[in-house]
Amino acid sequence: MTQATEKPRVVIMTVDDDPGVSRAVARDLRRRYGATYRIVRAESGESALQALRELKLRGDLVAVLMADHRMPQMNGIEFLEQAMDIYPSARRVLLTAYADTNAAIDAINVVDLDHYLLKPWDPPAEKLYPVLDDLLQAWHTGDHRPVPSIKLIGHRWSARSSEAREFLARNQVPYRWYSADEPEGQRLLSAAGQDGQRLPVVVTPDGTLLVEPDTRELAARVGLATTPATDFYDLIVIGGGPAGLGAAVYGASEGLRTVLVERSATGGQAGQSSRIENYLGFPDGVSGGQLTERARRQAAKFGAEVLTTREVTGLEASGAARIVRFSDGSAITAHSVILATGVSYRQLPAPGADELIGCGVFYGSALTEAASCEGHDVYIVGGANSAGQAAMHLARNAKSVTLLVRGSSLAASMSHYLIQQIEQTSNIQVRHDTVVEAAHGSGHLQQLTLRDTQSGHSEIVDAQWLFVFIGAAPRTDWLNETVLRDRRGFILAGPDLTPDGRPPADWELDRPPYHLETSIPGIFVAGDARAESAKRVASAVGEGAMAVMLVHRYLEQS
Template identity: 45%
Template structure:
C-alpha cells in the first residue's frame, strides 16, 4: 500500500506474514518489559534517519509508516491493534528508513530494545514470528525503493561503488540518475549541489553525504558501530560469508574472545543468491539475504560483532601471535586466525560492458537487482547453480529471461532440481554454446551480441539488464607470501599444506597441520577460499564449526 498523507486510511493487508497480529499471551509477555502509552494523532513514534530505542505494539488506534518528509511524505503501511512496528534494522542498530506516525488516537506498548532482546532469543515462537516479519518487511522496503537516495551518474565509478555497497549490505535505497531523472535534479537543486559534484547520498530528506566512502556510509547506517577490541583476541575471523559467520557464531558461543571483519558485507557470495533451495532444514528454501541477516543477528546474540567494511591487507607473525593489517591503518592481533575471505565473481570480458555495471549489468540477483528489472527482458550468463537460481527468481516478473550457457548441457554444472525448473519454465529460454561478444546500447543497455560457438553465427538478443555468473577466483592476493597457495590462488590446508610448512612457525609445534590449518600454525582457512572445499553453503558452515574445534585444540596446545 502506498498513499499520500491526508487520504482515507485502510489497514495494510497481510498476505505473506509480514504484519502478523500478536496473541494476548504474547502481548502479556511483552507488557512485563515495557509500558503502555496513550497516543494522539500526529505523534511520531520514531523518525526516519534516527535510531529507534523502543519496540512498539499497537494496542488501540492506527499507526502509519511514512516515507519522506513534509509535502513529500508517502504512507507505505498502516497498522492497527495487535500489530508491531519496525523491521530488521531495529534489531541491528540501524537508523530507521521510514517514520511511524499516529494516524488515529489510541495506545501503544513500548518495550525498550535492551529488554526485548532476551525475550526474542529466549522465546522461540515469539522471536521467530518477529524476526520472520522483520525480514519480509526489509524486502518490502527494498522493493518499494524506500530509504536512501543515491544520486549520481551511471558513468561514475563512485556511483557504481555506492550502489554495490548498498545492495550488498541490503540497505533499502533508490538510485536517481542525474542524466535522466527529473527528481535527481530537483533534489540536487534543493541541496545546492551541482551535478558534477555527485554522487551524493540523501539519508532522510534533510541530511546529505557528498561522495561518502564506504566506511563513512557504513558508520551512518549503523553497520560499523564503535566497539572495544581486545589488545589480543583468541580468534580473528577474516570474512563473513557462511563459513566465516559459522566460525563467529560457534567461536563466540564457546566463549572465545573474538574479532571479525569483512571487506564488503555479511553473507559473502551466498548473500547475493536469490534462493537456496537445497539447504538442509529449509524445504521451501531460504534467500541468501535472509540467511545472512539471521546469522548476523545470531552472532550478535553471542557477542560476535562484525566490522564492515574493513579489508585485510596483510598477515604476519610477531612474538608468536598473528597480526593482520587493515585498510584503515589499524592492526589486529590474535592467537589464532580463520581465513574465510571466499571468492569474487569474475567480470565478463566484453568491450564497453563496464559502463553498464551497477546500473544494467549485475553480478548478483537479489531483491535490489530485481527491482531494476521488473518486466524488462533480461539475460543471464552462466551455467552453474547461481545462474539457474537467478533465472528462476527473475522469471517471476520478467517477460523473458535468456540463459546463455557456454557449454552444451545444463546438467554439467547445475543441480538437477534447478535444471528441471529452468527447462520447464515458460519464460526462460536456454541458449547453449553461446557467448557474449558485444553490448548494444547508448545510455542504457538494449541488447547483447551473442555468438553460437558451434556455428560461429551471431545475433542480437534483446536485453535491458544482464546478470553475470561465470565462476569466481579466490580472494587471497593479500595472503601472498604469508601462507601457501596453489597456482590458482586457493589456500592449501591440512595434508596439502604439510609440504609447504613455515619452518620458523612450526619449530615449536610437534604435530602436522590440522585438516583446516594452513602452512602457518594457528592460521586456518574455511569455505570457498580453501582448495578442495565443497561449494555448498552447508559445507561452508560445517567447516566454520569444525575450525572452531581446531582453534580450541591449537590454543590448548599453546597453553
C-alpha cells in the same frame, strides 16, 4: 474551532484469493477489532504487498498479517516471506485447511510463523479471537517506532549509484531510492543544493549530506562499525560469507573475543542469492539476504564484533601473535585467525563489458536492480546454481530471461531441482555453447554480441541487462607467500599442504597440521577459499564451526 487530526489506526491485514472467504474474514475481524484497528483485506499476494508498501510510505503500522496458504501465483508462505521485509515486526498467521498442516509447520522455519489457523474457525469467539488477542498484545509490547531511512538520489545508469544501493541493501540498511530524473528526486537535489552532476547524493536521517560517497564513508555515516573496539582478540575472522559468519557465531558463543572483518557486506556470494532451496531446515527456500541477516544478528547477540569496509592487505605471524594489517596502515592482533575470504566471480573477457559495470552489466544477482528489469529482456552468463537462482528470480518480472551457458549441458554444474524449475518456466530460455563476445553501449548497455562456440556464428542482440556468474576466483591475492596456496590461488590446509600429506618442511610444531589449519599454526581456512572445498552454503557453515573447534584445540596446546 480546528478539528484535531485523527491518529492513524494500526492495521490488521487479511489476504485470501476467494472473495467470499475474504469478505467473511474481514467481517469477523471488524466485529471484534474494527473500533480500534483498521482492517485491510486483499485478494492476492501481489495486491497485498502493494498495499503494504503504500502503508509503509504513509508511515502506518501493521500489527498482524493473515494469509491463506493456497493462493495461486503467490501462496501464503511466499507472501509472508516478502511481507517480512516491509513490516518485520508484524505478527504472521497462516490460514490453512486440515490437509495443509504440514506446510504450516514448515512455515515456522521459513517465515518465523507466529500461528496457523485451521479453516473454518466457527465460532470465532473461541477459535479466532483468543489467538489474535494474544498476538496483538505481544505486538504492542514491542518497539514499533518507524526506522529512520536514508534518502539516496541517483541515476538508473550510474555505476556509483548502483554500488551505493547494493551496499546499503546487502548491509540491511533501510533507505529510499529517488531517481534524479523524476520530480521528487529533482526536488531533493535542489533542496540539497546539488545540480545532479555528481551522483549519488545521500541524505542521512540527521540531515547530513554525502556527495559521491565511497562505501567506507557511507558505512561510517549510517551506523555500521568500521573501527575495531580493541587491538587484540582471541580470534579474527576474515570474510563475512557463510563460513565467516558461522565461525563468528560459534567463536563468540563459546567465549572467544571474536571480530569478523568484511571488505564490503556480510553474506558473500550466498548473500546475493535470491533464493537458496537446498539449505537444511528451509524446505521452501530462504533468500541469501535473510539467511545472512539472521546469522549476523546471531553473531552480534553472542558478542562478536562485525567490521565492514575494512580491506585486509597483510597477514603475518610474530611469535604467538597473528597480525592482520589493513589498507589504511592500521592492524589488529589475535591468538588465531580464520581465513574465510570466499571467492569472487571472474571478470567477463568481452570488450566493452568493463566500461559498463553498474550500467547494465552486473556481477552477481544485484537484487536491487530486479525491479527495474520488469518487462525487459534479461541475459545471464553462467551455468551453476547462482545463475539458475538468479534466472528464476528475475523471470518473475522480466519479459524474458536467457541463460548463456558455455557448456553443452547444465547437468554438470547445476543442481537437478533448479534445472527442473528452469525447464518449467516459460519465459526462461537456455542457450548452450554460447559466449558473450562483446558488450556495446553508450552510457549503458544496449547490445551484446553472442557467439555459438560450435558453429562459430555470431549475432548481435538488443540487451539492457546482463548478469554475470562465471567461475570462482579466490580472494587470496593479498596473502602473497604468507600461507601455501595451490596454482589457482586456493588455500591449502591439513593433509593437502603437501603431496604426501606430511607437514611442510618449515612446519615448526611436533604435531601435524589440523584438518583446516594452513601452513602457519593458528591460522585456519574455511569455506570456498579452501582448496578442494565443496562450494556449498551448508558445507561452508560447517567448516566455519569446525575451524572454531580446531582453534580451541590450538589455544589449549599453545
